[in-house]
Structures are given as structure tokens and as C-alpha cells.
Amino acid sequence: MTFFSTLLISVLLTVVTIPALTMLALRLQVLDVPDERKMHTVPVPRCGGISIAFGALTPIAYWYAISDPFIAAFLTAASIIVFFGLADDFLGLRPRWKFIGQIVAALIVIYWGGVKIVFLGALLPEGILLPVGVAVLLTILVLVGVTNAVNMSDGLDGLAGGVSLMNLCFIGYLAFVTGEAQIALVSLALVGAIFGFLRFNTHPASIFMGDSGSQLLGFSAVTLSILLTQRVTAFSPLVPLLLFGIPVLDTLTVMVTRIRRGLSPFSPDKRHFHHRLLEIGLSHTEAVLTIYLLQAILVFLTFLLRFYSSWLLLSVYLLFSLVLLIFFHYARRSDWKQKRLPVIVQVKTWFKTVQAKRRVQAISFPCFKYLFYSLIFLSSLLPVKLDLILTFVCITAGFSVLLIRYFRPEALVISVRLLFYLVVPFAVYWGDRNLLPWFGSAGDRVVNIAFILLLIISTVISIFSTRRKGIWSTPLDFLILLLMLIVPNLAGMSIQGQRLGMVGLKCLILVSSLEVLTAETRGNFKGVSLTIALSLFVFALKSIL
Numbered sequence: 001m002t003f004f005s006t007l008l009i010s011v012l013l014t015v016v017t018i019p020a021l022t023m024l025a026l027r028l029q030v031l032d033v034p035d036e037r038k039m040h041t042v043p044v045p046r047c048g049g050i051s052i053a054f055g056a057l058t059p060i061a062y063w064y065a066i067s068d069p070f071i072a073a074f075l076t077a078a079s080i081i082v083f084f085g086l087a088d089d090f091l092g093l094r095p096r097w098k099f100i101g102q103i104v105a106a107l108i109v110i111y112w113g114g115v116k117i118v119f120l121g122a123l124l125p126e127g128i129l130l131p132v133g134v135a136v137l138l139t140i141l142v143l144v145g146v147t148n149a150v151n152m153s154d155g156l157d158g159l160a161g162g163v164s165l166m167n168l169c170f171i172g173y174l175a176f177v178t179g180e181a182q183i184a185l186v187s188l189a190l191v192g193a194i195f196g197f198l199r200f201n202t203h204p205a206s207i208f209m210g211d212s213g214s215q216l217l218g219f220s221a222v223t224l225s226i227l228l229t230q231r232v233t234a235f236s237p238l239v240p241l242l243l244f245g246i247p248v249l250d251t252l253t254v255m256v257t258r259i260r261r262g263l264s265p266f267s268p269d270k271r272h273f274h275h276r277l278l279e280i281g282l283s284h285t286e287a288v289l290t291i292y293l294l295q296a297i298l299v300f301l302t303f304l305l306r307f308y309s310s311w312l313l314l315s316v317y318l319l320f321s322l323v324l325l326i327f328f329h330y331a332r333r334s335d336w337k338q339k340r341l342p343v344i345v346q347v348k349t350w351f352k353t354v355q356a357k358r359r360v361q362a363i364s365f366p367c368f369k370y371l372f373y374s375l376i377f378l379s380s381l382l383p384v385k386l387d388l389i390l391t392f393v394c395i396t397a398g399f400s401v402l403l404i405r406y407f408r409p410e411a412l413v414i415s416v417r418l419l420f421y422l423v424v425p426f427a428v429y430w431g432d433r434n435l436l437p438w439f440g441s442a443g444d445r446v447v448n449i450a451f452i453l454l455l456i457i458s459t460v461i462s463i464f465s466t467r468r469k470g471i472w473s474t475p476l477d478f479l480i481l482l483l484m485l486i487v488p489n490l491a492g493m494s495i496q497g498q499r500l501g502m503v504g505l506k507c508l509i510l511v512s513s514l515e516v517l518t519a520e521t522r523g524n525f526k527g528v529s530l531t532i533a534l535s536l537f538v539f540a541l542k543s544i545l
Contacts, residue, residue: 003176006059006185007192008507012421014055014196021047022200022207046089048197049213053082055193056220060186070182073113074223077105081147081219085212095266098211099144105219106143110136115227117142121237121310142240143222149247150218151211152254156274156288158198161209163295164217165194167243170299171224174306178232183224190220195508199515218247235306238313242302246273246295249321273328280331294324360464365520368457372513373531375450377538379427391540397423398536405529413518416525419532420514427535428506455509458516 025045057075064071084101087093109115117139118129130138154160172187174180194217200207209217225240241248250273255265263269277287298320305313397419404415517528 003185003188006063006188008421009059009062010055010189010192011196011511012055013058014051014193015199015421017051017054018048018197018200018207021045021050025207044208046208046210048200048207048209049082049085049089049211049216052190052193052197052209052213053078053216055196056189056216059189059192063185064182068182070109070113070115070227071186073109073115074186074220077108077113077223078216078220080105080108081215082212085210085215089210089212098148098215102144102147102215102219103140106140109143109223110139113223113227115139115143115223115230117226117230117237119230119233119237121233123237123310123314139226142226143219145251146222146240146244146248147215147218149244149251150221151214153247153250153272153274154209154214155272156284159274159288159291160214160217161194161198162288162292163246164221165191165198166292166295166299167221168194168217168224170243170302171221171228174232174235175224175228178228180228180231183228186220187224190217218244236308236310236313238310238317239302239306242298242305242313242317245298245317245320246291249324253325273324276328276331361461361520364457364461364464368454368461368513369517369527371450371454371457372510372517373527375447375454375510376424376427376531377535378447379424379535391544394536394539398533398540401529401533401536405526405533412525412529416529416532417514419536420528421511423532423536424507424510427539428503428510451506451509454513458509458513461516461520 022045025047057078060071061075080101084093084098088098116135118135120130124130129135150160150164153163168187168190172184172191175183175187197207197209197213222240222244225243229235229237229239253273254269254271257271258265258267258269274287274291277290278284282290301316301320302313305316401412401415401419404412514528518525521527
């Protein structure tokens with residue numbers, strides 16, 4: 001329950017704080033203003049890093065005592081990273097001041113938290129560890145280097161968040177199956193915060209994470225990966241190299257190019273990988289998805305090769321880098337552009353025609369709506385009995401929703417959203433535990449198929465919708481679908497029969513479906529409010545009888 005609560009709390013805190021911070025940023029004019037090297041065309045608040053930090057670090061501090069050396073060191077170092085990142089976002093620090101903050105944070109996790117690269121596997125003779133001084137310098141170099149690499153490669157909506165999400169999911173999985181609960185919980189808290197943030201950061205983004213967010217994600221992910229691979233020596237110590245291979249290669253390539261042109265390695269330009277993908281004719285979403293796919297390939301290779309020799313991992317990474325650089329070099333030298341095939345143009349024309357007629361919406365939306373309501377109600381039938389206090393809370397909340405529905409309908413959206421985020425995940429959690437005992441394997445498969453259908457139908461509705469606000473037809477859908485296909489099938493993803501991966505993904509599907517429903521009904525929550533109120537009463541009735 002600790003892991004699930006951590007995910008829920010981090011998502012909820014991030015989602016709740018972002019609207020308030022966005023309004024504050026607009027009032028104070030703390031905005032990322034467009035210029036010749038930036039991809040957005042309107043000023044966007046860049047305070048998302050605060051929400052990510054608050055959403056991720058709060059549950060970590062709650063579940064673990066500050067007396068724990070690594071947790072205390074990590075929270076302190078992360079706070080320093082966020083502080084210097086915010087200073088850069090709002091005041092514009094010179095690079096040396098950012099480096100000072102990053103080095104201080106690195107020294108804290110090294111000497112206080114015990115994060116240190118001393119084992120290099122087959123790269124050194126068997127049994128040989130790095131001397132303390134060399135280990136400290138190498139760890140500082142890796143921590144600071146990856147932190148800046150993730151920061152500098154964050155140039156498109158959802159890019160750094162999606163890449164970091166895949167890395168942290170993988171790190172959390174490895175930590176979970178090897179019994180490193182401390183690392184797994186920190187990873188899960190960050191995953192929840194990223195999911196909450198990506199709700200507002202997919203193209204066109206309504207908020208940016210800024211340097212505070214990108215540096216926090218880069219620093220946290222590389223710190224956790226180093227700690228895991230140094231603790232569990234069965235893993236290759238070069239696992240972090242493959243995981244962060246794309247931002248590291250991107251940053252090194254850009255810096256070398258700038259130096260060759262006689263410029264500062266930190267001078268801004270448009271030579272990052274995502275800029276090159278846009279140059280060859282890909283759209284914003286296509287460029288982000290391309291990098292997501294490349295990152296997914298690296299994560300998959302890391303999973304396959306995690307127990308192999310460090311030399312093999314290094315060779316695979318060098319080959320991957322060589323192929324990628326050759327492709328970009330050829331594309332730039334030949335001025336190659338991605339051509340839209342005639343069949344694609346025809347498909348787009350057909351798509352716009354079907355979209356305008358809204359026939360797909362007319363057929364799919366009723367199916368989607370009632371399937372969504374049914375799964376919420378089903379979740380209320382399955383959980384175990386509640387104690388007296390929680391039973392009273394459910395009854396009170398149910399009547400409150402009905403009263404708001406009839407007497408204060410303007411407040412219905414906020415109240416229903418809050419109850420949905422709080423109640424539905426716990427209903428799914430307890431319901432999943434009882435699916436097999438109550439309905440058997442066949443019933444379990446039917447319910448899981450129903451969730452998959454809900455995701456498919458909601459995606460179809462999003463794609464063919466003529467509305468833009470609140471629609472999730474973005475790279476975030478790719479991440480959710482990817483995780484749904486992979487996570488539940490990974491070995492070891494259960495505790496006492498609880499399938500954590502499937503539970504989390506069911507919750508994400510319901511949350512994303514609520515957003516689609518909100519967009520398509522223009523915020524009309526009457527049906528959702530009745531379903532949630534009825535489910536709350538069923539909760540209470542089951543406990544009383």
C-alpha cells in the first residue's frame with residue numbers, strides 16, 4: 001500500500017498545485033517568452049518544476065524518516081538543485097553559479113548519502129575498485145554531466161518529462177525486484193509527479209518545468225541509477241550510460257559543434273536532436289514521439305543487457321550513437337526532408353472529412369461513457385468492508401456531491417475531480433485484489449479487456465475530436481499505452497498477489513478518460529457525479545450490511 005499511496009499522493013499534489021502556480025506566474029509575469037531559438041510562440045509559465053518537486057519530495061519525506069542518511073541527503077540535494085534552478089528560471093544565472101549548485105548537491109549525496117561510483121565491472125581487473133579520490137571526481141562528473149544533459153535537451157513539450165518517466169519506471173522496476181525498496185519508492189514518487197505534470201505539458205503546453213524541473217529530474221534519475229548499480233553489483237555499472245545515452249550524446253554533440261565554431265559550449269542554438277528532427281520535416285508531436293521511441297529502444301536494450309559485461313554495453317551504446325550521428329549527418333549534408341507520401345495526404349483529407357462529420361464521435365462516445373461509468377461502479381462493488389469512520393466519510397461525501405449537483409452546479413467540476421482523484425484509485429486498488437477470488441481468471445481477463453477497450457475508445461475519441469482543450473491525443477497516450485503493454489507483464493511486479501503495475505495503469509486510464517469526458521461534455525459532470533455518489537453509497541452499504 002505504501003507504493004500505491006506514494007504514486008497517488010505525488011500525482012494528486014502535482015495536479016492540484018499546477019493551476020494555482022500557473023495563475024500566480026501569470027500575475028507575477030514569470031513567463032518563458034518566445035525568441036528565435038525557442039519553439040513556442042506565446043509566453044508560457046515556467047513554474048512546473050515547483051509542482052514536480054512538491055509532488056515528488058512530499059511523499060518521500062512522509063514515508064521515510066529524515067534520519068535515513070540517503071533520504072536526508074537526497075532531499076537536501078534535490079532542494080538545492082530546485083533552488084538554483086528557480087533562480088536561473090526567474091533571474092537568469094550564469095553557468096558557473098548553476099555548476100556550483102550542482103556540485104554542492106553532488107557532494108551532499110556522495111558524502112552524506114553514500115552515492116559513489118567505485119565499481120566499474122569488467123572495465124577494471126576483477127576485484128579492483130576505484131580509489132576514493134577518483135571515485136568522488138568521477139561521480140561528480142557523472143552527476144553534474146547528466147543533470148545538465150537532461151536540462152539542455154529539454155526543448156519540446158513533454159520531451160524531458162517523457163524520457164525521464166521511462167528511465168525512472170525502469171530504475172524503479174529494477175529496484176523493486178531486487179529488494180531496494182528505498183530506491184523504488186523514490187522512483188515511484190518522481191514517476192507520479194511527472195505523470196501529473198505531463199497532463200499540462202503535452203503540446204501545446206500550458207506550463208513548462210523550467211530548469212528547476214529538468215535539472216531535478218536529471219539529477220534524481222542519475223543519482224538513483226548510480227546508487228542501484230553500485231549496491232546491486234549483479235547489474236552492469238554502465239546501465240546509467242545506456243539509460244541517459246540520448247541526452248548525453250545530444251549534449252556532447254552540440255557542445256563539440258559549438259566549440260568547433262569558436263562559440264561557448266553553453267551558447268544557445270538550434271542544433272539539438274529535436275531541432276534536427278524538426279528540420280527534416282517532422283511535426284512537434286512526431287519529433288517527440290521519435291525521441292520517445294529511441295529512448296524506449298535504449299531502455300529495452302538496457303533490460304536485456306543489464307547482467308552482461310560492461311564492455312558489451314559500451315559497445316552497444318557506441319554502435320547506437322554512431323548510427324544516430326550518421327543519420328543526422330547525412331540528413332543535414334543532403335538537406336534531406338521528410339516527404340509526405342500521396343497516400344498520407346489522402347488519409348489526412350479523409351480524416352478531416354470524417355472529423356468534421358463527427359460520426360465517429362456519435363458512435364463511440366456513448367459506448368465510452370457507459371463503459372467508463374460501469375468500470376467506476378464495478379470498482380465500488382469489489383473492495384473489502386470499510387471501518388466506521390471511512391463508512392461515515394463515504395456517506396457524507398456522497399450526499400455532498402448530490403447537494404452540490406442540485407444547489408451549486410458551478411462547483412461540481414472541482415468537487416467531483418477531487419473525489420475522483422481520492423476515491424477511485426483506492427477502489428481500483430482494493431478491487432483488483434478481489435478480482436481473481438470473486439470472478440476467477442476469466443472474469444479478471446474480462447475486466448482487464450474492458451480497461452483496454454476504454455483506453456482504445458478514449459484515444460479514438462481524442463483523435464477524431466474537433467475540440468482541443470482537454471484532449472489527450474498526444475505523446476502522453478503513447479507512454480500510457482507503452483506502460484500498459486509492458487509493466488503488468490514484467491516479472492516480480494506484485495506484492496502478496498497485488499499487481500501493482502496493472503493497478504497503477506488502470507488508475508491512469510480512468511484519469512485520462514475523465515479528461516476526455518470533460519472535454520467532450522464541456523465540463524458537464526452530472527452523469528459522473530451521480531455515478532460517484534452511487535458508488536460511495538455502495539461503499540458504505542457494503543460495510544454496514
